Amino acid sequence: MSTDKPIDKVEDKLYGLLAEYESPGALIEAAREVRDAGYTKFDCHSPFPVHGIDPAMGIKPTILPMVTWGAGITGTGLAILMQTWMNNWTYPWNIGGKPLFSLPMQIPIAFEVTVLLAAFATFFGMWGLNKLPQVWHPLFGNDNFVDKATCHGFFVAIEADDPKFDQEGTTATLEKAGATAVEAVRYETSKKHRALPNGVIAFMALSMCLALVPFAYIAKQRASTSDKPHMHINPNMDFQTKNKPQTASDMFADGRAARLPVAGSVARGELKADDHFYRGLVAGEWATEFPKEITLSAETMERGENRFNIYCSPCHGLTGAGTGMINQRADAVGATATGWVAPSNIGQESFAKQPHGQLFNTITHGIRSMPSYGAQIKEADRWAIVFYLRALQRSAHSTIDDVPAGEKPAIR
Amino acid sequence: MSSSDTILHSEEKITAGPGVAKVKSAGFVGGLILLLAMTGWGFAVGDGMQRFFHGYLVAFTYFNSIALGALFFVLIMHLMGAKWSVNMRRIAEILTQTFPLLALLSVVIWLPMLLGNDNLYIWSSEKFMSENHLVHAKGAYLNPVFFAARQIIYYVLWIGLSRYFYRTSVKQDEGGDDDATRRMAKWAAPAMFGFAFSCAFFAFDMLMSIDPEWFSTMFGVVYFAGCCISIFALMALIPLALQRSGRLVHSITVEHYHDIGKLLFAFVFFWGYVAFSQFMLIWGANIPEETGYFWKRWFESEGVMGIWGKVTLVMLVMHFLIPFVLLMSRHSKRKLQVLAAFSIWMLAWHYLDLYWQVMPALNNHHTFGLAERSATGSYIPMDLGLWVGMGLLFMGYAAGKFRNVNLIPIKDPGLKQSLKFENQ
Numbered sequence: 001m002s003t004d005k006p007i008d009k010v011e012d013k014l015y016g017l018l019a020e021y022e023s024p025g026a027l028i029e030a031a032r033e034v035r036d037a038g039y040t041k042f043d044c045h046s047p048f049p050v051h052g053i054d055p056a057m058g059i060k061p062t063i064l065p066m067v068t069w070g071a072g073i074t075g076t077g078l079a080i081l082m083q084t085w086m087n088n089w090t091y092p093w094n095i096g097g098k099p100l101f102s103l104p105m106q107i108p109i110a111f112e113v114t115v116l117l118a119a120f121a122t123f124f125g126m127w128g129l130n131k132l133p134q135v136w137h138p139l140f141g142n143d144n145f146v147d148k149a150t151c152h153g154f155f156v157a158i159e160a161d162d163p164k165f166d167q168e169g170t171t172a173t174l175e176k177a178g179a180t181a182v183e184a185v186r187y188e189t190s191k192k193h194r195a196l197p198n199g200v201i202a203f204m205a206l207s208m209c210l211a212l213v214p215f216a217y218i219a220k221q222r223a224s225t226s227d228k229p230h231m232h233i234n235p236n237m238d239f240q241t242k243n244k245p246q247t248a249s250d251m252f253a254d255g256r257a258a259r260l261p262v263a264g265s266v267a268r269g270e271l272k273a274d275d276h277f278y279r280g281l282v283a284g285e286w287a288t289e290f291p292k293e294i295t296l297s298a299e300t301m302e303r304g305e306n307r308f309n310i311y312c313s314p315c316h317g318l319t320g321a322g323t324g325m326i327n328q329r330a331d332a333v334g335a336t337a338t339g340w341v342a343p344s345n346i347g348q349e350s351f352a353k354q355p356h357g358q359l360f361n362t363i364t365h366g367i368r369s370m371p372s373y374g375a376q377i378k379e380a381d382r383w384a385i386v387f388y389l390r391a392l393q394r395s396a397h398s399t400i401d402d403v404p405a406g407e408k409p410a411i412r
Numbered sequence: 413m414s415s416s417d418t419i420l421h422s423e424e425k426i427t428a429g430p431g432v433a434k435v436k437s438a439g440f441v442g443g444l445i446l447l448l449a450m451t452g453w454g455f456a457v458g459d460g461m462q463r464f465f466h467g468y469l470v471a472f473t474y475f476n477s478i479a480l481g482a483l484f485f486v487l488i489m490h491l492m493g494a495k496w497s498v499n500m501r502r503i504a505e506i507l508t509q510t511f512p513l514l515a516l517l518s519v520v521i522w523l524p525m526l527l528g529n530d531n532l533y534i535w536s537s538e539k540f541m542s543e544n545h546l547v548h549a550k551g552a553y554l555n556p557v558f559f560a561a562r563q564i565i566y567y568v569l570w571i572g573l574s575r576y577f578y579r580t581s582v583k584q585d586e587g588g589d590d591d592a593t594r595r596m597a598k599w600a601a602p603a604m605f606g607f608a609f610s611c612a613f614f615a616f617d618m619l620m621s622i623d624p625e626w627f628s629t630m631f632g633v634v635y636f637a638g639c640c641i642s643i644f645a646l647m648a649l650i651p652l653a654l655q656r657s658g659r660l661v662h663s664i665t666v667e668h669y670h671d672i673g674k675l676l677f678a679f680v681f682f683w684g685y686v687a688f689s690q691f692m693l694i695w696g697a698n699i700p701e702e703t704g705y706f707w708k709r710w711f712e713s714e715g716v717m718g719i720w721g722k723v724t725l726v727m728l729v730m731h732f733l734i735p736f737v738l739l740m741s742r743h744s745k746r747k748l749q750v751l752a753a754f755s756i757w758m759l760a761w762h763y764l765d766l767y768w769q770v771m772p773a774l775n776n777h778h779t780f781g782l783a784e785r786s787a788t789g790s791y792i793p794m795d796l797g798l799w800v801g802m803g804l805l806f807m808g809y810a811a812g813k814f815r816n817v818n819l820i821p822i823k824d825p826g827l828k829q830s831l832k833f834e835n836q
Binding site (some may be wrong): 065108 | 696
């Protein structure tokens with residue numbers, strides 16, 4: 001539709017003036033002059049982004065980066081929430097003994113969702129800020145614009161809505177800025193003109209219907225039964241060439257697929273090569289010193305007391321005198337007469353003389369009717385208990401002189 | 413091509429001032445004194461040489477990463493036909509001229525090994541290789557002779573490449589031969605292949621083999637990320653320093669710094685991406701011979717996080733999260749004080765990155781015990797002394813290369829576009 005000729009429809013309205021320029025440089029120059037002339041409602045059109053057009057037109061920096069940032073952060077948060085919800089509440093599943101909330105494994109998904117939301121926000125945010133799509137934009141009615149704007153034309157369009165717009169003055173401004181041609185652009189105001197073509201509507205309707213087909217198929221399959229075996233979409237994954245535990249295999253002489261570790265294998269961290277720390281031995285003799293890993297501090301002493309009270313005091317009693325609840329009960333029911341071996345008094349002379357390593361060994365393996373505690377109490381804690389035993393042994397031989405002067409009245 | 417006067421600003425100073433000679437001699441003297449002092453310390457204390465070699469390896473791979481980054485900068489700009497960076501390319505070209513010094517410094521790593529010293533790489537000990545079944549097959553690759561041969565190959569390649577691109581570019585300054593630009597672009601493609609392989613294998617040899625049982629195909633890329641971080645940080649700092657002394661004041665604008673800042677930001681993220689990818693796959697698969705590497709760099713004993721675990725977290729925050737968030741904005745990249753501050757920041761944390769890779773391997777040299785951890789205490793001044801000493805030596809050597817050469821490729825056909833470059 002050329003606007004040179006008068007249009008004989010009543011709904012026609014002037015959109016504005018369209019000026020053509022020869023080069024990107026001329027376009028920037030023109031944009032600057034139009035801006036300086038005080039116009040605000042105008043736009044530049046070029047086949048490719050022209051560097052420097054934004055400041056020339058006086059456009060403020062876009063807020064789009066903030067939109068992208070916000071969407072990106074939202075994506076990170078949502079992805080982590082989603083995975084936590086799935087892994088911890090709706091479908092908790094132990095994978096390789098890892099905690100249900102395993103942040104490292106959530107990062108890839110969080111990363112992808114961050115990128116996805118940021119990209120969508122940028123793309124659609126750009127549409128929103130530019131008020132796209134504008135398939136009925138008045139300039140599309142101009143043949144010259146349609147021919148050149150996407151290949152080799154550089155245009156400035158000033159809208160008639162601009163407060164400074166008047167057809168003759170604006171034309172003069174544009175021509176003064178070096179326009180090779182200036183023409184008025186008119187458009188039809190009727191809604192009918194803006195309607196989408198029937199073909200486009202039909203295509204959209206059809207693709208929407210087709211998009212529902214997979215869901216309809218899934219719904220049908222879920223609601224019905226079938227006597228056929230299920231489909232194998234990925235046979236490589238369904239039928240893997242691997243051996244499962246408890247199955248047969250021709251590869252090995254004994255015909256079993258499951259194999260034992262190589263003889264002499266030690267799991268990482270289980271070598272326990274340090275005789276002193278793990279066995280209480282130094283050069284084959286009971287250690288008389290604590291191992292270097294144990295710090296002889298008030299903290300260790302408290303740890304030892306804590307462990308002693310949990311594991312040892314039921315039999316040996318809180319003071320180590322062998323008068324724990326179990327022993328009291330055994331006495332009460334008369335078990336002593338029928339072979340109950342009373343727990344030892346840890347404070348007695350013979351134990352006080354035992355080296356640290358021997359006491360450690362007794363805790364680890366037990367002695368006489370005392371069971372072994374090696375499985376329940378870790379090495380460092382066993383050493384802490386030995387440390388505490390030394391304190392108990394000292395207290396068994398304490399006299400009133402050991403009590404600080406200030407505390408004596410309280411004891412009497 | 414028109415003469416340089418019409419392109420560059422008429423009052424532009426394009427050669428370095430007399431200051432570089434001072435930097436050169438001060439760097440050489442200070443660097444050599446420090447390095448010798450640290451060597452003396454290493455010899456004087458019981459297991460000091462073991463620590464010396466580890467600290468030396470950190471410092472050496474650090475400065476090698478700068479030169480490699482500079483070579484990458486030159487190659488990628490030629491390969492992509494980048495115009496914006498033409499005005500800065502010469503500075504990178506000059507930095508690649510430090511490879512002869514680095515080749516000399518690398519001898520300290522492999523020569524003692526050839527003479528039977530196994531203080532650094534545990535695989536250079538025959539006892540270890542014969543007793544440790546996990547590394548039998550690697551013996552063909554990990555042995556002192558082949559290691560030394562590979563180092564020589566790398567440095568021959570790097571010195572050759574850096575000389576070709578430097579000399580062709582400098583020669584163009586005289587004649588204004590436009591065809592030289594095309595030739596360099598053509599050779600940049602095969603050179604990039606050579607760079608990629610040599611950079612990755614250098615990282616495998618120098619850094620990854622420090623834990624010989626461990627392996628990661630991502631490792632070379634992590635080192636490459638470090639190379640890029642260090643060069644883009646320096647490509648902000650060196651031009652800023654030159655401009656402060658009155659050089660290139662009209663030719664390098666905030667637009668160029670902005671782009672350098674973008675690349676620094678990109679590689680901060682790239683480092684985080686690849687370093688985490690390496691960790692995540694190993695963490696997820698949980699195979700003993702792979703997790704051992706990270707175990708050592710996290711735990712002190714079973715279930716107890718040690719000093720290296722704290723260092724790992726510090727790196728996550730300092731090397732990645734803080735610069736990632738704060739460098740994201742356009743404003744922080746265009747504000748030159750901020751960009752300079754982050755460049756220095758990244759150069760510092762890049763050192764810690766390499767330190768974190770090398771130092772926990774000291775454990776290899778003691779009997780393997782869970783409760784044992786490497787002695788990070790008293791030797792730290794030695795590590796830092798080696799870093800600073802080698803840094804001074806590197807700076808002095810590089811400063812010498814800045815003399816008698818134009819700081820900008822005055823006859824490059826892309827220079828005009830470069831000077832006019834503006835970001836959108």
